[in-house]
Amino acid sequence: MSDHTERRYAQGLDDADVLAGFRDRVVIADPEQIYLDGNSLGRLPATTATRLQAAVTGDWGRGLVGSWQGWVEQATRVGDLIGTELLGAAAGEVAVSDSTSVNLYKLAAAALGAHPDRRVIVTDDDNFPTDRYVLAGLAEQRGCELRVVHSDIDGGLDSDDLSAAIDDDVALVTLSHVAYRSGARIDLAACGELAHAHGALVLWDLSHSAGSVSVELSATGADLAVGCTYKYLCAGPGAPAFLYVRSDLQAALRQPIWGWFGQSAQFEMGAGYDPHPSIRRFGVGTPSVLATYAVEEGARLIAEAGVDRLAAKGAALTTLAIELADEWLAPLGLRVVTPRDPGRRGAHITLQHPAAWQICQALVHDGVVADYRTPQRLRLGPAPLYTRFVDVYDAIVRLRELVASGRHARYDAEPTRVT
Numbered sequence: 001m002s003d004h005t006e007r008r009y010a011q012g013l014d015d016a017d018v019l020a021g022f023r024d025r026v027v028i029a030d031p032e033q034i035y036l037d038g039n040s041l042g043r044l045p046a047t048t049a050t051r052l053q054a055a056v057t058g059d060w061g062r063g064l065v066g067s068w069q070g071w072v073e074q075a076t077r078v079g080d081l082i083g084t085e086l087l088g089a090a091a092g093e094v095a096v097s098d099s100t101s102v103n104l105y106k107l108a109a110a111a112l113g114a115h116p117d118r119r120v121i122v123t124d125d126d127n128f129p130t131d132r133y134v135l136a137g138l139a140e141q142r143g144c145e146l147r148v149v150h151s152d153i154d155g156g157l158d159s160d161d162l163s164a165a166i167d168d169d170v171a172l173v174t175l176s177h178v179a180y181r182s183g184a185r186i187d188l189a190a191c192g193e194l195a196h197a198h199g200a201l202v203l204w205d206l207s208h209s210a211g212s213v214s215v216e217l218s219a220t221g222a223d224l225a226v227g228c229t230y231k232y233l234c235a236g237p238g239a240p241a242f243l244y245v246r247s248d249l250q251a252a253l254r255q256p257i258w259g260w261f262g263q264s265a266q267f268e269m270g271a272g273y274d275p276h277p278s279i280r281r282f283g284v285g286t287p288s289v290l291a292t293y294a295v296e297e298g299a300r301l302i303a304e305a306g307v308d309r310l311a312a313k314g315a316a317l318t319t320l321a322i323e324l325a326d327e328w329l330a331p332l333g334l335r336v337v338t339p340r341d342p343g344r345r346g347a348h349i350t351l352q353h354p355a356a357w358q359i360c361q362a363l364v365h366d367g368v369v370a371d372y373r374t375p376q377r378l379r380l381g382p383a384p385l386y387t388r389f390v391d392v393y394d395a396i397v398r399l400r401e402l403v404a405s406g407r408h409a410r411y412d413a414e415p416t417r418v419t
C-alpha cells in the first residue's frame with residue numbers, strides 16, 4: 001500500500017470502493033466542483049426530478065383529488081422504508097411529517113405528558129440551536145425545568161456529566177446522536193441506559209446520523225427519535241422530517257397538536273379528538289405530498305447503498321481527511337477538533353482556525369464547497385454516498401495551498417446571513 005500522502009493511495013481506495021457506482025446515481029452538475037457539504041444539503045438523486053415530474057403531472061394533474069387514495073398512506077409507507085432500512089426500527093414505528101423542529105416539539109411534549117409527576121427535561125448546551133430553543137420554549141410553557149448539561153464543543157458530551165444530571169425528576173433526556181458542529185457521536189445504548197435507569201424517556205435527534213452512520217433504534221432500546229431528510233437522505237431543501245415512536249409507547253403518548261391527520265376515523269369528521277392508536281397519531285395536518293416523493297427517492301437510494309456500507313465508507317473518508325489534515329494543515333494552524341476514534345464521530349470533520357470564515361469563503365471560491373460554523377470552525381462533510389476519496393485528497397491539497405498562500409485574508413471577516 002502506498003503512502004497516504006500520495007494521490008494514488010486515495011485512487012486505490014476509490015478503486016476498491018463498493019459504493020463507487022452510486023456517484024452516478026446523483027446529479028453532478030459541475031464535475032470540477034468538490035462538494036463537501038452533503039451534511040447540510042445532500043445532492044439531488046438522479047431519479048428525483050422525473051419522479052416529481054410524474055407526481056405533478058400524473059398524480060396531481062390527471063389524478064386530482066382521487067390520488068388521495070394513495071397519498072393518504074404515503075407518510076407511513078415512506079416512514080417504514082426509513083425506519084426498517086435506515087434506522088433499525090420495526091414497521092409501524094416511523095412516519096414522515098412536518099419539520100424536525102416541530103416533530104421534536106410534539107414528541108418532547110408527549111414525553112412530558114407521559115410523566116406528569118416529573119418536571120425536568122435534560123439536554124446539552126452544544127445541542128443544535130433549534131433543539132435548544134424548542135425545548136426552552138416547551139419548558140417555559142409547561143413550567144418545567146430545562147436542565148442543560150455542559151458539553152465540549154469539540155469532544156462532545158461526557159457520560160459522567162450526563163449521568164450526574166439525571167435523577168428521578170427527569171421526564172425526558174434529549175440529545176443529538178452526532179453533534180452538528182464537531183461531528184462527535186454519543187453512544188445511544190449507553191446514554192439511553194442512564195435515562196432508563198431513572199425511568200426517564202429518551203428522544204434522539206438523528207439529523208446528522210441518519211443515512212451516514214449505523215443507527216440501531218430497536219437494539220439500543222430507543223424510545224423516541226426525530227431527524228431531517230435533506231442532509232444525508234438527499235430529499236431536498238425543506239423536505240419533511242421523520243419521527244420515530246417505539247410501538248409499545250404509541251398508544252400511551254399524546255402529542256400537543258390535535259390535528260385531523262392524527263384522528264382515528266379521520267373522515268367520519270367526528271365531534272371530538274380521538275387519536276389513532278398507531279404512529280398515525282403523531283401526524284397533524286395535510287402532509288407535504290410532493291416533497292415526500294423526494295424523501296422516498298432519497299431514502300431508497302440510501303437503503304440500496306446500505307447503511308453499514310455507508311457508515312464504513314464515511315469512517316474511511318473522514319480517516320483519510322484527518323490523516324492528511326494532520327500532515328499538511330496542522331503545521332498551518334488548522335487543527336482537527338473532531339474525535340479521532342471513528343466510532344466516536346459521524347461522517348463529517350471539523351477544523352479550527354482563527355480565520356475559518358475567511359478560509360471557508362476562499363475555499364468555496366476555489367471550487368471546494370465546505371461550510372463554516374461559529375466559532376472558528378470549518379466543516380468538511382464528505383457524504384459517503386457520492387464522495388470519492390480523491391475528492392477528499394484534492395480538497396485538502398487545495399486547502400493547504402490556500403492557507404499557505406494567505407489568499408483567504410482578502411475575504412470579508414464578517415459572516416453573511418447564511419453560513
Ligand SMILES: *Cc1c(COP(=O)(O)O)cnc(C)c1O
Binds near residue numbers: 100128131208228
Ligand atoms: C439540521 C438539523 C435540524 C433541522 O431542523 P429543521 O426543523 O429542519 O430546520 C434539527 N436538528 C439537528 C440536530 C440538525 O442537524
